[in-house]
Amino acid sequence: QQQVKQSPQSLIVQKGGISIINCAYENTAFDYFPWYQQFPGKGPALLIAIRPDVSEKKEGRFTISFNKSAKQFSLHIMDSQPGDSATYFCAASNGGSARQLTFGSGTQLTVLP
Amino acid sequence: ETGVTQTPRHLVMGMTNKKSLKCEQHLGHNAMYWYKQSAKKPLELMFVYNFKEQTENNSVPSRFSPECPNSSHLFLHLHTLQPEDSALYLCASSQWTGPYNEQFFGPGTRLTVL
Numbered sequence: 001q002q003q004v005k006q007s008p009q010s011l012i013v014q015k016g017g018i019s020i021i022n023c024a025y026e027n028t029a030f031d032y033f034p035w036y037q038q039f040p041g042k043g044p045a046l047l048i049a050i051r052p053d054v055s056e057k058k059e060g061r062f063t064i065s066f067n068k069s070a071k072q073f074s075l076h077i078m079d080s081q082p083g084d085s086a087t088y089f090c091a092a093s094n095g096g097s098a099r100q101l102t103f104g105s106g107t108q109l110t111v112l113p
Numbered sequence: 114e115t116g117v118t119q120t121p122r123h124l125v126m127g128m129t130n131k132k133s134l135k136c137e138q139h140l141g142h143n144a145m146y147w148y149k150q151s152a153k154k155p156l157e158l159m160f161v162y163n164f165k166e167q168t169e170n171n172s173v174p175s176r177f178s179p180e181c182p183n184s185s186h187l188f189l190h191l192h193t194l195q196p197e198d199s200a201l202y203l204c205a206s207s208q209w210t211g212p213y214n215e216q217f218f219g220p221g222t223r224l225t226v227l
Contacts, residue, residue, distance in 0.1 A: 009153065032213045043117070043203050043218030044156075051213075089156065093214045101214055103156040 004092050006104025013111050019077040021107045023090035026071065030092040034101070035064065035075050038087045047088070048075070080111045115139055117219035119204050125225045128194060134222045136187040136204030144209040145187040146216065147179060150201040162187060163209050194226045 005024045013019045023033075034049035050057045050064040050073065057064045063076040077084055090104040117138045126132050138145060147159040159173045162181040176198075178190040187204055201223050205216040 004155070034213075034215070036218075041220065043205075043220050045218065046215060049213065049215070100158055100161065101156075101216060105153060105155045 004090060004102050004104045006090050006107060008107060009105070010108045011110070013080045013109065015080065015082060015111055015113050017080050017111075019080045019084070019109055019111070020074055021088055021090070021109070022072065022074045023092075023104050024070075024072045025092050025102075027092070027094070027102075028071070029094040030102075032093045033064070033066065033073050034091050035062075036089040036091065036103075038089065038106075044089055077109075080109075082111045082113050085109055085111050117204055117206055117217050119202075119219035119222050121222060122220065123223045123225075125227065126191070126194065127227050128196070130194075131190070131192040133191065134189040134202055134204075134224075136189075136219055138185055138187075138204075138206035138217070138219075140206055140208075140217060142206040142208050142217070143184050144207045145181060145184070146205040146207075147187065147189050148203040148205065148218075150203055150221065156203065160189075191224075194224075196226050199224055199226045 007022050035047045036044035037047040038044040048059050048062050048064055050066050052068050055066050061078045066073045087106045087108050089106050091101045093101045120135045143164050145162045149157045158171050160179040161168045176193050180188040201221040203221045204219040207214055207216045
């Protein structure tokens with residue numbers, strides 16, 4: 001019940017295209033859904049996050065879409081750029097005493113110039 | 114220094130060696146974490162320290178021993194490791210009392226066990 005399933009494992013997109021990464025979860029107690037971006041040789045960095053009381057959150061070219069009934073959320077990168085090439089991780093956590101993040105397995109995004 | 118720093122960045126050790134990884138956070142947070150990152154696998158949470166007290170130990174083998182002397186420093190002591198322990202070890206910190214568990218990660222230590 002603690003799993004977060006992420007797909008695809010890898011994604012290749014042309015410059016200017018839309019990159020879409022999907023995640024699904026089972027634990028209905030999750031109430032915080034962040035996305036992390038990781039470049040080679042660096043630790044993951046928080047990119048954008050959403051709570052289940054909204055269905056969409058947009059920050060610049062990055063948008064999270066959230067479907068509470070389907071227990072799914074996705075990251076959309078509009079106008080993808082070569083500099084967006086990185087590994088993206090979705091995650092989920094619930095409040096209370098646990099406060100642990102459960103991560104997806106990651107998606108390696110390559111944006112071709 | 115800013116954010117979360119980790120030393121060393123790379124470590125090669127034999128199976129009989131003893132070494133330690135160090136993490137320091139400069140964010141004023143009160144919770145610190147150790148994660149193991151292996152290729153094509155989710156980040157695996159190893160240990161959680163909340164206000165310097167260990168609150169989670171996710172069935173980690175005893176050859177990994179954490180130490181948190183204060184809220185800014187975290188160590189991972191390693192001894193008699195196995196080749197399958199080779200991975201990127203990430204440290205993170207967060208404000209436990211914040212509304213969300215927004216974790217900030219260090220750059221990691223790339224560990225190779227021969």
